[in-house]
Amino acid sequence: MTDQPSAPQDRASEPNKNGHSTAARIVTVPNILSVSRIILLPIVLLLLFKRQNAAAVAVMAVSWTTDALDGYIARKLNQVSNLGRVLDHLVDKVWVGSVLVTLVYTRNLPFFLAAAVILRDLLILAGSGVIMKRRGLFVQSDVVGKITGFGFAITIVFYTLEVPVLMQYKSAVDSVVTVLVVVSFLNYLAVYLRRMARFRLPGEDPQ
DSSP, X not given: OXXXXXXXXXXXXXXXXXXXXXXGOOSXXXXXXXXXXXXXXXXXXXXXXXXXXXXXXXXXHHHHHHHHHHHHHHHHTTOOOHHHHHHHHHHHHHHHHHHHHHHHHHSOOOHHHHHHHHHHHHHHHHHHHHHHHHHOOEEEEOHHHHHHHHHHHHHHHHHHHOOGGGGGGHHHHHHHHHHHHHHHHHHHHHHHHHXXXXXXXXXXXXX
């Protein structure tokens, strides 16, 4: 969920096996999976408000599974597209922000944590937009992003289930998330500045 700008080989303009441009195909399996997360989001929020914790986590798990599958399927079926990248990126931010805000009202998630994550995501979205417009690059998660995303998922489950025996570790969880937010944003900022300056590390794809 933390994102590193990069320029993966863009297959959006390549013809698929039927001779059609992938960029022209909006209704694809990966895009359907991305949209399904938005469709499932109100269900997750409703379950959180009704305190049906196990059901909420189950639907979350389905959402996270579609998130993991859409990129893999896009590559396998040669359905990688500019729209798909942007859609997946936006859906992730909306999903996480909405769930965290709901947890603030229903599970006593600290307001500052939700605000920090949402502010970070808004800044990343803004930075990604600038990079795409000026450099023609797209965004994808790096190692720091994947670790941060996993940390967010664990935190969401932690606050959703509210297991009494684990709540004694609430302060530790909050501290870890705070560190992840700061580190992941600084990591993105460093990459943003490098990309805007057209500086690349050894082994990176040429821009």
